[in-house]
Amino acid sequence: MAKRIDVSGLTAFYGSHKAIEDISMTVEPRSVTAFIGPSGCGKSTFLRTLNRMHEVTSGGRVEGKVLLDDEDLYGPGIDPVAVRREVGMVFQRPNPFPTMSIFDNVAAGLRLNGGYKKSELGDIVEKSLKGANLWNEVKDRLNKPGSGLSGGQQQRLCIARAIAVEPKVLLMDEPCSALDPISTLAIEDLIGELKERFTIVIVTHNMQQAARVSDRTAFFNLAAVGQPGKLIEIDDTERIFSNPSVQATEDYISGRFG
Amino acid sequence: MSNAVIAEKRPSTLRGASLPKWSPWAIAAGSVAVAVAVGAGTGLTKVQWGLISGLLFLAATYGIAAKVEGRRQAKDRIATGLVWVAFLVALVPLISLVWVTVVRGIKVLDVYFLTHSMGLVADSQPGGGIYHAIIGSLEQVGLATLIAAPIGVLTAIYLVEYGRGRLAQAVTFFVDVMTGVPSIVAGLFILSLMLIFDMQPFGFAGSMALAILMMPVVVRSTEEMLKLVPNELREASLALGVPKWRTILKVVLPTSIGGITTGIMLAVARIAGETAPVLLLVFGNRFINNNPFEGPQQSLPLYVYQQYAAGNEYAYDRAWAASLALIAFVMILNLVARAIARWKAPKTGR
Numbered sequence: 171m172a173k174r175i176d177v178s179g180l181t182a183f184y185g186s187h188k189a190i191e192d193i194s195m196t197v198e199p200r201s202v203t204a205f206i207g208p209s210g211c212g213k214s215t216f217l218r219t220l221n222r223m224h225e226v227t228s229g230g231r232v233e234g235k236v237l238l239d240d241e242d243l244y245g246p247g248i249d250p251v252a253v254r255r256e257v258g259m260v261f262q263r264p265n266p267f268p269t270m271s272i273f274d275n276v277a278a279g280l281r282l283n284g285g286y287k288k289s290e291l292g293d294i295v296e297k298s299l300k301g302a303n304l305w306n307e308v309k310d311r312l313n314k315p316g317s318g319l320s321g322g323q324q325q326r327l328c329i330a331r332a333i334a335v336e337p338k339v340l341l342m343d344e345p346c347s348a349l350d351p352i353s354t355l356a357i358e359d360l361i362g363e364l365k366e367r368f369t370i371v372i373v374t375h376n377m378q379q380a381a382r383v384s385d386r387t388a389f390f391n392l393a394a395v396g397q398p399g400k401l402i403e404i405d406d407t408e409r410i411f412s413n414p415s416v417q418a419t420e421d422y423i424s425g426r427f428g
Numbered sequence: 429m430s431n432a433v434i435a436e437k438r439p440s441t442l443r444g445a446s447l448p449k450w451s452p453w454a455i456a457a458g459s460v461a462v463a464v465a466v467g468a469g470t471g472l473t474k475v476q477w478g479l480i481s482g483l484l485f486l487a488a489t490y491g492i493a494a495k496v497e498g499r500r501q502a503k504d505r506i507a508t509g510l511v512w513v514a515f516l517v518a519l520v521p522l523i524s525l526v527w528v529t530v531v532r533g534i535k536v537l538d539v540y541f542l543t544h545s546m547g548l549v550a551d552s553q554p555g556g557g558i559y560h561a562i563i564g565s566l567e568q569v570g571l572a573t574l575i576a577a578p579i580g581v582l583t584a585i586y587l588v589e590y591g592r593g594r595l596a597q598a599v600t601f602f603v604d605v606m607t608g609v610p611s612i613v614a615g616l617f618i619l620s621l622m623l624i625f626d627m628q629p630f631g632f633a634g635s636m637a638l639a640i641l642m643m644p645v646v647v648r649s650t651e652e653m654l655k656l657v658p659n660e661l662r663e664a665s666l667a668l669g670v671p672k673w674r675t676i677l678k679v680v681l682p683t684s685i686g687g688i689t690t691g692i693m694l695a696v697a698r699i700a701g702e703t704a705p706v707l708l709l710v711f712g713n714r715f716i717n718n719n720p721f722e723g724p725q726q727s728l729p730l731y732v733y734q735q736y737a738a739g740n741e742y743a744y745d746r747a748w749a750a751s752l753a754l755i756a757f758v759m760i761l762n763l764v765a766r767a768i769a770r771w772k773a774p775k776t777g778r
Contacts, residue, residue, distance in 0.1 A: 223667055255669030265660040269682040279668035282678050328664070335668055
């Protein structure tokens with residue numbers, strides 16, 4: 171089910187501004203890969219190139235290759251919509267659809283793509299909400315609006331919505347930065363369970379979080395403001411946090427920079 | 429004990445003298461009383477009474493507050509006072525308009541008036557009604573909405589969701605230009621087409637002119653509503669692998685449907701009162717004509733104009749009653765729009 175991602179020589183632009191330059195890495199299936207690095211170094215931009223959401227921003231443009239199990243996402247004839255069904259995404263701020271109920275929010279991806287029966291939908295919604303550890307909290311009010319939930323619940327609702335379409339890869343862009351420690355813990359536990367089924371890539375500013383949840387960690391940095399962000403190194407999380415091979419990584423992790 | 433002594437010695441720096449809460453009302457009542465006395469004494473008009481009391485109120489507020497509370501508080505009070513006076517000044521024309529229309533219109537406005545035409549009544553006689561004008565207005569405005577609302581909403585969707593570069597700029601520019609087109613010009617444009625094809629006045633010709641007037645208003649209001657939809661919702665939907673057109677149809681439009689409906693209703697209200705193009709293209713009719721595609725029709729604003737031009741007591745009464753019906757029509761539309769907006773608004777669910 172889960173798929174491997176191979177990135178080679180990826181450069182992304184916003185108009186004429188080069189946001190990230192020449193990034194190559196491999197993301198292993200059924201594992202959690204964390205991206206860390208200072209603000210503005212292009213972690214989120216890079217994440218968004220992995221499911222072709224980067225080009226949704228006006229002026230967004232990408233050079234290089236992203237292979238999803240040997241298929242180039244930027245190859246000719248590739249449908250970005252199909253790519254996004256394989257590579258799901260959870261955003262920084264919880265963003266449930268305000269006009270839809272909890273049930274409809276989870277079913278949104280399936281229903282908007284069509285071709286599902288009511289009974290099937292019910293099963294998938296239950297499975298997805300259980301998968302996101304939210305079922306017990308919302309099973310009695312599936313018809314209430316999703317925006318009535320707390321922030322942490324909303325974020326888990328968004329995760330349920332993302333996994334309902336059965337993607338192969340799940341991208342998470344700082345999924346806990348707007349949440350309190352208890353909700354964060356719930357999401358981190360969830361990530362640990364989800365990696366059995368999905369390939370997970372998570373952007374985080376929280377070093378402890380990266381150390382707790384990820385198997386591999388990638389450190390991004392930029393030479394100066396206005397310069398493109400670059401991948402400094404990627405390695406097993408344990409190694410990055412104990413004995414990184416690049417000095418800049420150690421400086422960043424231990425809080426000594428500049 | 430020592431604390432109390434210290435408190436007595438040092439007066440609070442945070443507490444100053446302040447006017448009692450009822451003072452603005454008292455000052456207002458006082459200035460109105462003075463203005464009425466002065467006005468009645470010197471024989472001024474009521475408008476002048478109002479102006480005097482407004483100015484007196486502002487001056488008295490500033491003077492008293494400056495004396496008691498200090499200059500900063502006085503400025504604060506005068507700003508509040510200006511807001512209130514401006515509010516009341518704005519209310520005067522609105523209330524007097526509604527008042528005059530209701531008082532004069534209610535005289536002949538009854539079921540008979542609403543259900544009969546002018547077919548057998550001369551303008552100089554009592555009786556008659558506006559049934560034919562209501563039918564005409566409903567059909568012309570309805571058809572205009574059927575044309576303008578979809579085109580306007582789709583144009584706005586193009587501008588917000590797809591429009592890039594020169595084409596979008598050009599569309600925006602021409603929508604702005606169209607917003608400023610006077611209604612008589614829209615009427616003349618359709619009239620020139622009718623003359624080319626040698627056609628006689630009919631209801632749908634008026635609808636087309638009204639649609640030209642309505643379209644830019646719908647585009648503008650819909651555009652603003654679509655821009656209010658957070659980009660995060662679009663991205664959330666796209667990231668689920670939903671195609672862009674379905675995202676617009678199932679996420680963006682439902683989120684903004686309340687505001688879009690309100691905008692369309694307001695545009696309808698605007699064209700419902702148009703007289704000039706109707707006069708040119710629909711011509712007016714004393715009889716009931718249910719077919720908007722053939723023969724002249726009547727419409728409410730045109731009826732008001734023609735009755736008032738007839739210039740006798742009965743015709744005046746009918747003109748006012750028709751005006752009242754027109755205002756009621758627009759007001760009902762507004763209420764419907766508000767109800768829809770509230771019903772469709774995104775729910776908070778707490």
